[in-house]
Amino acid sequence: MSRYSIFSLLREGLNGQRGWGRAWRQPKPEDAYDVVIIGGGAHGLATAYYLAKEHGISNIAVLEKGWIGGGNSGRNTTIIRSNYLYDESAAIYEHALKKWETLSRELDFNIMMSHRGVLNLAHDEAEARQIKRRIEANRLNGIDSEWLDARQVKEFCPPVNVSPSARYPVLGGSLQRRGGVNRHDAVVWGFARAADALGVDIIQQCEVIAIKTRGGAVTGVETTRGSIKTPKIASVVAGHSSVIASMLDIRLPIQSHPLQALVSEPVKPAIDCVVMSNAVHAYISQSDKGELVIGAGIDHHLGYSQRGGLNVIEHALAAIVELFPSFSRLRMMRQWGGIVDVCPDASPIIGKTRVKGFFINGGWGTGGWKATPGSGHVFAHTIAHDEPHPIAAPFALERFTAGALVAEHGAAAVAH
Amino acid sequence: MFEIECPYCGRRDGSEFSYAGEAHISRPSGDEEISDEAWAGFVFMCRNIKGVQAERWVHSAGCRRFFNMLRNTATDQILAVYKMGEEPPEVEKQPLPSPSGESLGSGNDAVQVMGKGET
Ligand SMILES: Cc1cc2nc3c(=O)[nH]c(=O)nc-3n(C[C@H](O)[C@H](O)[C@H](O)COP(=O)(O)OP(=O)(O)OC[C@H]3O[C@@H](n4cnc5c(N)ncnc54)[C@H](O)[C@@H]3O)c2cc1C
Numbered sequence A: 001m002s003r004y005s006i007f008s009l010l011r012e013g014l015n016g017q018r019g020w021g022r023a024w025r026q027p028k029p030e031d032a033y034d035v036v037i038i039g040g041g042a043h044g045l046a047t048a049y050y051l052a053k054e055h056g057i058s059n060i061a062v063l064e065k066g067w068i069g070g071g072n073s074g075r076n077t078t079i080i081r082s083n084y085l086y087d088e089s090a091a092i093y094e095h096a097l098k099k100w101e102t103l104s105r106e107l108d109f110n111i112m113m114s115h116r117g118v119l120n121l122a123h124d125e126a127e128a129r130q131i132k133r134r135i136e137a138n139r140l141n142g143i144d145s146e147w148l149d150a151r152q153v154k155e156f157c158p159p160v161n162v163s164p165s166a167r168y169p170v171l172g173g174s175l176q177r178r179g180g181v182n183r184h185d186a187v188v189w190g191f192a193r194a195a196d197a198l199g200v201d202i203i204q205q206c207e208v209i210a211i212k213t214r215g216g217a218v219t220g221v222e223t224t225r226g227s228i229k230t231p232k233i234a235s236v237v238a239g240h241s242s243v244i245a246s247m248l249d250i251r252l253p254i255q256s257h258p259l260q261a262l263v264s265e266p267v268k269p270a271i272d273c274v275v276m277s278n279a280v281h282a283y284i285s286q287s288d289k290g291e292l293v294i295g296a297g298i299d300h301h302l303g304y305s306q307r308g309g310l311n312v313i314e315h316a317l318a319a320i321v322e323l324f325p326s327f328s329r330l331r332m333m334r335q336w337g338g339i340v341d342v343c344p345d346a347s348p349i350i351g352k353t354r355v356k357g358f359f360i361n362g363g364w365g366t367g368g369w370k371a372t373p374g375s376g377h378v379f380a381h382t383i384a385h386d387e388p389h390p391i392a393a394p395f396a397l398e399r400f401t402a403g404a405l406v407a408e409h410g411a412a413a414v415a416h
Numbered sequence B: 001m002f003e004i005e006c007p008y009c010g011r012r013d014g015s016e017f018s019y020a021g022e023a024h025i026s027r028p029s030g031d032e033e034i035s036d037e038a039w040a041g042f043v044f045m046c047r048n049i050k051g052v053q054a055e056r057w058v059h060s061a062g063c064r065r066f067f068n069m070l071r072n073t074a075t076d077q078i079l080a081v082y083k084m085g086e087e088p089p090e091v092e093k094q095p096l097p098s099p100s101g102e103s104l105g106s107g108n109d110a111v112q113v114m115g116k117g118e119t
């Protein structure tokens, strides 16, 4: 892999940009691999990268039915933070946040990581208490987290309406300064390029349609581009987790729902942090192009159509306009939906299953982007050792039988 | 969002209704003898079907009555509405183009990664 650097930029600038090679190969599927990863989103590609880099397993295929990053990776609002309530969640999200801090350098790809601060607003006393409790829990886990009162919120983010007569009065909020946003495509491409350089085959337009087993262990997959033998299959398909699991008659506690986001016309810099409000189901940041990036809530019915209801984005925009009256005349340019895989306790499922060689990573729901490098890292360990990584262990599927749920609705809900 | 035909009130905007999960699932019987697996299966596990699903809805901002519906969850097409306690009616099969329901990744035919004829 040729390194990207100031010198390669200069060289190609003088050379009319003709010398850039492909960032990853387009290999044909081989007959067999040591590990097959289903799903070429950021989590799947990160898993492949860490398997190759840290566990010396590089005979890997990542099978993607569409194009890499075309699922939720390419549809999310990229809000990153680690201020979750419970120790188990704090461990995994903070593991990821630490990796985000150095990922551009590690992948030799500018992921445009911007630690601009994430503000979670409280609109009533109960919510304020709940957020303060979370702040204390975060601090005990060594995670930066602070309470801002309404005046401090206004100083930190001037466009927010903190008037006491506002429709959604702002009592204060939590701030995680290390939180922020990054560029979704760059993360996908960075992991793809780095994994490819380590020998991973990234195979696009290759849909897994069946999984083959013998004696309770997987033996391979059937795809739209032929069959592939493998002793280990890792499903990282987000909204389609249940579809893949059903190929092995495994039931998951996951419900798939449409989740929508939208962007406004580009404007000059207006808001230099991320603001989220759990209570009104809206979250907002501004992209480097100047568009306001706004996330909405889920449609509550089960659905795979990647199209949510208009009433859901109307609700989000009504709340945004109340919180930021100065945005009321902006026009919205684009709107889209993804399929999110929601677990009853708003925490992911990472680990082994009752079928030998079948591993699952899913159920990240509305908030898995922030976990990408951490998720890939602990999942790679779990696959390589056939044994959960200590950070992944609490997120095993068995927790739903044992009753050891990691209930993160307060921290996760629909806000990210 | 779609419109839904309430069996009691007729056609209304979908936002008047609430989804109430997969239909025709019965609670395991036996109380104390129910194993943890069976109980987790009832409380948490679901089929999360992509394709035709029998599901319950309630007309929460209307008559507030529950009813059943057959809907293709891949397309949101509503195939039938029927009352609680009734068996789901026969409907025409809705074959999905592929297990994930799209002919090409994520339903976006505008993106072709491979050239024509490439496999
Ligand atoms: C609108 C929206 C906003 C969001 N905002 C945030 C946010 O601000 N912060 C945050 O932390 N999270 C957010 N999320 C959640 C986040 O996007 C996801 O949790 C995360 O991207 C999931 O990662 P992934 O790589 O597993 O999923 P994906 O990128 O969806 O990857 C899964 C891939 O599997 C492929 N696939 C499926 N079935 C098959 C098959 N049979 N064969 C082969 N391939 C298959 C799909 O095509 C897809 O590319 C948001 C999600 C949405 C939809």
Ligand SMILES: [Zn+2]
Pocket (backbone or CB within 6 Å): B006, B007, B008, B009, B010, B059, B062, B063, B064, B065
């Ligand atoms: Zn009615």
